[in-house]
Amino acid sequence: MTTFTGRLQSHLARTPERAAVTMQRSGHPDFDITYLRLMQGANGFARALEKENIQPGEVIVLILQHGEELIYSFFGAVLHGAIPAIMPFLTEKLSPERYRADLSALISVTRPAAIVTYAEFESEVRAALTEDDSVRAVIVAEKVEVLDETDFSSLAGMTRKPEDIVLLQHSSGTTGLQKGVALSHQAVFNQLVAYSRVLGLTESDVIVSWLPLYHDMGLIAGFLQPILMGVRLVLMSPFDWVRAPYKLMHSVSQYRGTLSWLPNFAYNFCAHKIRDRHLEGVDLSTWRAIINCSEPVRWESHHAFYEKFKNYGLKPEALQTSYAMAENVFGVTQSGLARQPKVEEVEREAFMTEKIARAANGRPAMKIMSSGRPLPNVKIRVLDEKGNDVPERVVGEIALQSDCMLTGYYNRADATGKAFLDGWYLTGDFGFVAEGEVFVSGRKKDMIIVGGKNVYPQDLESLTYEVPGVHAGRSVAFGIFDEEEGTEDVVIIAEVDSEDEAEHQRVADEIRKHVTKNSAIALRYVKVVGPKWILKTSSGKTARSANKEKFLKELA
Amino acid sequence: MNDSVIPVVEKYIASQILKQPNRTLQPAEPLISSGLVDSFSLMDLALFVEDTFGVRIEDTELNANTFDNLAQLASLIESRLSK
Numbered sequence: 001m002t003t004f005t006g007r008l009q010s011h012l013a014r015t016p017e018r019a020a021v022t023m024q025r026s027g028h029p030d031f032d033i034t035y036l037r038l039m040q041g042a043n044g045f046a047r048a049l050e051k052e053n054i055q056p057g058e059v060i061v062l063i064l065q066h067g068e069e070l071i072y073s074f075f076g077a078v079l080h081g082a083i084p085a086i087m088p089f090l091t092e093k094l095s096p097e098r099y100r101a102d103l104s105a106l107i108s109v110t111r112p113a114a115i116v117t118y119a120e121f122e123s124e125v126r127a128a129l130t131e132d133d134s135v136r137a138v139i140v141a142e143k144v145e146v147l148d149e150t151d152f153s154s155l156a157g158m159t160r161k162p163e164d165i166v167l168l169q170h171s172s173g174t175t176g177l178q179k180g181v182a183l184s185h186q187a188v189f190n191q192l193v194a195y196s197r198v199l200g201l202t203e204s205d206v207i208v209s210w211l212p213l214y215h216d217m218g219l220i221a222g223f224l225q226p227i228l229m230g231v232r233l234v235l236m237s238p239f240d241w242v243r244a245p246y247k248l249m250h251s252v253s254q255y256r257g258t259l260s261w262l263p264n265f266a267y268n269f270c271a272h273k274i275r276d277r278h279l280e281g282v283d284l285s286t287w288r289a290i291i292n293c294s295e296p297v298r299w300e301s302h303h304a305f306y307e308k309f310k311n312y313g314l315k316p317e318a319l320q321t322s323y324a325m326a327e328n329v330f331g332v333t334q335s336g337l338a339r340q341p342k343v344e345e346v347e348r349e350a351f352m353t354e355k356i357a358r359a360a361n362g363r364p365a366m367k368i369m370s371s372g373r374p375l376p377n378v379k380i381r382v383l384d385e386k387g388n389d390v391p392e393r394v395v396g397e398i399a400l401q402s403d404c405m406l407t408g409y410y411n412r413a414d415a416t417g418k419a420f421l422d423g424w425y426l427t428g429d430f431g432f433v434a435e436g437e438v439f440v441s442g443r444k445k446d447m448i449i450v451g452g453k454n455v456y457p458q459d460l461e462s463l464t465y466e467v468p469g470v471h472a473g474r475s476v477a478f479g480i481f482d483e484e485e486g487t488e489d490v491v492i493i494a495e496v497d498s499e500d501e502a503e504h505q506r507v508a509d510e511i512r513k514h515v516t517k518n519s520a521i522a523l524r525y526v527k528v529v530g531p532k533w534i535l536k537t538s539s540g541k542t543a544r545s546a547n548k549e550k551f552l553k554e555l556a
Numbered sequence: 557m558n559d560s561v562i563p564v565v566e567k568y569i570a571s572q573i574l575k576q577p578n579r580t581l582q583p584a585e586p587l588i589s590s591g592l593v594d595s596f597s598l599m600d601l602a603l604f605v606e607d608t609f610g611v612r613i614e615d616t617e618l619n620a621n622t623f624d625n626l627a628q629l630a631s632l633i634e635s636r637l638s639k
Contacts, residue, residue: 026616092620093591242595244615273599275606451596485596505579512574513590522594525575 045076056081263452268486335372
């Protein structure tokens, strides 16, 4: 078995001048990073880490935007045998104070030896550090040079073993207590081998991605998979894409893109927000799979996307699905690429009340789209509350086992232990299996998934309590599905003592401002109500689902 | 002109983006830098402005530097209408 370093070495030996990554940035010409340039750029960072006396096996946190520095520093850490962890960059939406607090919390758990960031962000990073924390160096990315060396044999990363941890991938969440999923070289390659077989991946494929690299879908499917498997990657920034989603279509057309991964909301976003005037001359006929994952998959979103782009060469069977998670490196299931994913029409009543996905046969139905079959190296079980297997078509918690599981949550043995039951990883997702296909239908925890990002309602509720006038325990947050957007809208309800409309308005504004600034989550509905609106359980806990029902009734 | 543009855009933001139809917005109230209008909704707002007023807003202009409040957005629309 090989390691990242070994694989990069073999690409370098075989195809040094081949473009590993084509970088796209709005307002700049596209440029190719060859395998040689990638190694030389990474080598510069590896030497910089060496100079700072960073040891192999130590964690390096990368706080950089999409660009060459991010790519080189990631692989530079790997070449040095250190463990890179990419963190989101501060956005204009989030308050710097909150970002600093989150970063401090992350440092205290993950204990990185170094942080790499830009010169202009260095002081921000240093402000999050304390004298007795683990960070020994803050490396300024611009000061690290691309080295001309072509002999990489003396790099510390050459001696890493396949079972060593190669990277950390942090789960999303708004507080500092994110879990760092630790993955080994071996696990990543086992995933890539299994996944690429299902995709029929070849070196003539071209992967086009705008996904952020701090998320598994972007990091694995849209970054490591192409670079390590020798498939060309066309990489654009998420910030450029969100302002001009049509650029994805231009890139696919220009570079003859064959594969992309998108969260469900992006199908709606592209279908509804791209102007036809921006699509003149676009040819999407090379796109053989656009894979929907990381949010519940909706056939309506596929339909809208297909209708919008069918006149530009898009094939209906290009729209595909996957069920993926960082704890399994990435893919758990994948729909068969030859045809459209299966859509089951199940009897609504039985599904809602008995949790059984029975064929509708003319009764009122709901459509659920399949996420495909487990990858060849993945075994799936569906369990009831007691941990027993349930029959086909009965909804339960999805559990899995594979040869590409996480090594553990980094420095969180407690969390790792809780995640497994007799060697099976408990996903926290609800779903059922029918004729070998996996259908994901919901979540065990009250997690909100908005635009592909996981948000814990309790984090938003805690922030709401910080707003003057709102008492602790008197707020509830939840997500409601937005058909138009193809993702969830965030709702916050907060009780205040007053019944005065103007006062409600004022507090609602405060909540919107405060929660957004401290979570970078945009709130859709903020409803401030008088006393006794929020429903509580008999034990005094806030019942999110009951409050959601009440809210939806009032909205209707 | 400002007088007719602002209420139309204000009504759209209040009802469609903030989902608070009775919400009023001050002409100088920050929209983007305050987080009231996030990047996804910003795209909706741009499309609404294009469709309603028949002016173009380029994707490079979708940021707080081009406009961050109703007054600035109204001036932008006006300057394009008068061309």
